[in-house]
Amino acid sequence: MTADFDAIVVGSGMSGGWAAKELAERGLKTLVIERGRHIEHGTDYTDFKAPWELPNLDAVPEREQVHYGGRVIAASTAHFRIKEDDHPYSVAEGKPFRWFRGYHLGGRSLMWARQSYRMSEMDFEANKKDGHGNDWPIRYADLAPWYDHVERFAGISGQAEGLPQLPDGQFQPPMELNCVEEIFRDRLHETFPTRRLTIGRCAHLTAPTAEQQALGRGPCQSRSLCSRGCSYGAYFSSLSATLPAARKTGNLTIVTDEIGHSVVYDVATGKASGVRVVDAITREHRVYTGRIIFLCASAIGSAHIMLNSRSERFPTGIANSSDMLGRNLMDHVSGLGAGGYMPGYTDQYYKGRRPNGFYIPRFRNVTEDADFVRGYGFQGGASRGDWRRGGGQAGIGAALKQDLRKPGGWSVWLAGFGEMLPNPDNRVTLHPTKVDKWGIPLLHIDCAYGKNDLKMARQANRDAVEMLQAAGFQGVNERKAEPDEPGRAIHEMGTVGMGRDPGTSVLNGFNQAHDVPNLFVTDGACMASTACQNPSLTYMAISARAAHYAAEFLKEGKI
């Protein structure tokens, strides 16, 4: 029997785009199945609209906010937001979890904040060292060349710092810190010699390569309209970079508005034979056959598809002989940090809207001890107040206008992202009775922080306050005492974890299902631990690496 495609990739976001590019570039006829609608790079973006061209001060009509969980969202970014009431999920009682999705071509690669950091050797060793979670079946050295590979293609701007906990990469020129950030950096180093403040490493082109230019990508213009989509292709997304590259090979087919329902398992071959989809519009079912299957539907999305792929051989979901499918759901511990203001420096300003901040890499359990395991890094930024302060400040008329002509004082924020430990009881399952519009069982999420996570959160707050105070910021306040509910960092991962032992993990060191050799999962689901760095760069590197090996295995007739 010949398959429709050599490779099927489910999901076109951060990981799916990479899988599709690498597979197609290796000569495989590749199908990408995307549940959301088509988005056309450039024409579907709203980044060329001036503020006065946006109706209703760019707010989505109040009656429509119910679709977005009651949140006020910008109308100019609503094209990247799901109507949440169309896509319900359930959570365990008393355990809130926020599942933030982007269902359209390109997924959340169009919505992300583009912070891009490598994981380090100590991150890959952590599970083994302190005994939480499964030992990663790979080490930094396995991924380093793939980090190089994805950074060169994606374009990451940043400053080399030579830190063991945050390896340097193939950087395009760094963006500048502003004056108050430089002061903060210098004073921080004086008080805490082993804490470092560096400009954020972000997926923005500051010196595009010939390869990037050939894809129609240009340098970042500091407009900070990224969340509307960037017509310059200056930030990395599937639409600006990986899918166009995949398309160039002539090996790529994309279908949109088709929901991956389940992976079809063939008992005779012991392999996956294809993917069943539901047409999002007509609700018809159809099956695409393929020789290898890549699930890149996001961490929870891929687990969902696998749990729904039930057969006699795998009654609780495909490749689940270990009973680990859906388990070890993690996110970063977030909502932590502090803010304050810096008196003076009112003769200093900046030019441009930098789509990036600064980063303070992890120091806990690296250069400084803690009463918990693992650690956290801080993102942050300093800026001056703008005219918005006028709405809440007393005074009207010419004097108010005159006052707002000058920017407000300097303020700073620090937001900690902490490593959440793997815990098999934090898991996703299929809802026993409820189904969505398309007849697919809803996903049920049962996830809460553990003791270590909460301990770490408190220390992150204390550290943030202490650093700001030491640097001379005033009015320093922690953002909130307790972390946000899990999911809010939008770094959800785990659920289809990698490991060395088929009895305790779902995937091996090539992201290949232990039980089903031609099934690969390369999005955040595969992560055996979270580290504290923003994870997407790692998903990219892992996806590219897995695609490379999958193509090799196929060629060698191993799968």
Add this chain to the structure above:
Amino acid sequence: MSISRYSGFSRRQLLSGGARIAGGIAVGGGLAACADSAGQEASDGLAARLDTLTTRDALRRPGHFFSIAQFRLLERISDLIMPETDTPGALAAGVPQLIDRMMVTWALPETRSDWLAGLAAIDARARREHGVAFARLEPDTQFDVLSRHDGEALSASDRAYRQMKSTIVEAYYCSEPGATEELRYDPVPGPYRGCVPFDEIGRTWAT
């Protein structure tokens, strides 16, 4: 409360003033009539009256939310908060029209009531303090009334006023004259420069 100011007007003047300001509609007369019985009780009831009377306003403009009287009041408030100086103000920037449009296409009923209440509260203060509708006060007095209302409402975290003021401010600075003439607007800045003397830029960035 400044009775003297109020008593300086004859009932006839009030009525004709009302008629002029409110475009000759019944609303003007109705409000002026109420204003005649100066005193706390009457003025407290006014906020509600302004609301009910104007909702029955026979001259409501199709496709608009605010009645003519309410719209005039909104225009005055917008103009007082963001006046014309050496650059255009809220009126030239079309702020009241934008807000009226938002009430029609954007706001939920609760928000619309907040706006009516916010406007009515300012009118009620004018009546309490001066015995006449806000619209009929001299500009200087209007400025004085709104300034005090502004200070008190903001320190009392008055939601309706806070929303009104921040929306007027936002609508102004997001308008073309507000962004490009009053402030500095640069749609395509190019590479970010972190440390630039303020004098080189001269004004707050609009975005």
